[in-house]
Amino acid sequence: MQNSTPWQPSCSIELLQLRARMLQRIRVFFAERNVLEVETPLLSHASSTDAQLHFFTTFYETSANRQPLFLQTSPEFAMKRLLAAGSGSIFQICKAFRNGEAGRFHNPEFTMLEWYRINFDLTELMTEVESLFDFLFDGQLAPPLRLSYQTVFEQFTGLNALIFSFEDYSTFAKKANLIDAIKICGDNHVLWLDFLFSFCVQPYLGEKGLCLIQDYPACQSSLARLNANNPLITERVEVFLHGIELGNGYHELTDFFEQNRRFDAEIEIRCRENLPAAIKDENLLAALKNGLPNCAGIALGLDRILMILAKMQKISDVLSFDIERA
């Protein structure tokens, strides 16, 4: 045991008040727009299949057996089941859990705001995101910017994000003093994009106002639809402010067959990389089969937004108790 048991909160009392105010204002924002607040379980029989998200596993004990349950990495699947059941537009403020993620901008348990708008496309959703930030920051942010992934990637690296060239990418890495990228990424285009975007692009996004990046390369599509006019890009948007990633939104995939195919592909990747086996969410698939209404949805990390609102340098500065004190 250390000299003193760290029973005190990681953040100040003022930060608790600022958080409460932020949550109240978010609820006002959605109430005014007739978006219904919902609650879904944190525990699920199915896990995330994304190979980049490490889930927490827990066990449900009944007299008959012992069954693994997983803490959600986001409320997405359960919320989509509500949408398929006819809930209309919904929002949720909840905890999400990602194993192993800890650092200046990461805590394994964090607060997420996720919402879905029926019959919205990505452009309408982006407009609503901008309104929310304008409201939360009392109009103090510079006007928002909407840029394509390809444009910003080329602006900061001179590289084409959609067409991979090992020679061009590695030449740039050497020039940027990031030679580790060559060994780590090899000929894996997706890894290269993650690497270069994280270190050479993202830190410069949204320095004064919100920056919305859209038209992600298809290889980074996750649960988004492919663009109907250009199959190389996807209907996904990411939100950045002060160089920090705040959220990720999609024009949601409603196609059961495509969703099932992506789940299987992700499960195969997990298997290949010797990651814990994932259980695909058959409930979500059944809901999609039944019919998910056309919608767009987005998830935002509220702790990070609070960090920027309060001008704090690390996520533990805005949490009541960070993982070390949990």
Place this chain on the structure above:
Amino acid sequence: MAVYSTSEFRSGLKVMLDNDPCAIIENEFVKPGKGQAFNRVKIRNLKSGRVIERTFKSGETLEGADVVDMEMQYLYNDGDYRHFMMQDTFEQYQADAKIVGDAALWLRDQDMCTVTLWNDSPLAVTPANFVELEIVETDPGVRGDTSGGGGKPAKLATGAVVRVPLFVAQGEIIKVDTRTGEYISRVKE
């Protein structure tokens, strides 16, 4: 030797990188919401003293380095090597000028210092943060001048040259901060 994963890279951890012993200074976790996690790590090469930045895929590992700091007494300089001794075991170690480096400017026979050992061989020598040394050469003191401004160079018994206030005279003993090479105060006999 133990193997450490990126999530265990904490400040001060000694690891092997490119066959050299290194110390972790800073470790930043970088992860896009949908994508690969990386660790951007600031590392000091303990052989060269140089600080470099490297990136790892989260979960990558490095082998630990058998690096320990030992309190030792500096014995003497035989011209090629300086000799150090563990006071409890009387075990002796020798280090050449390259390893001793700038520490040579502050070491007087019999002084205690820190010798960093890598696989039981000296890797670096660090003098005490504060040492008291005699001034062997400086311009005559100006009586009554106790101002801090200006100053003059003074050569110490070990050969180091530091700036001292004008009132400090040859033959006096002064306290110096070895990390900055700055004069702290006079020491009364």
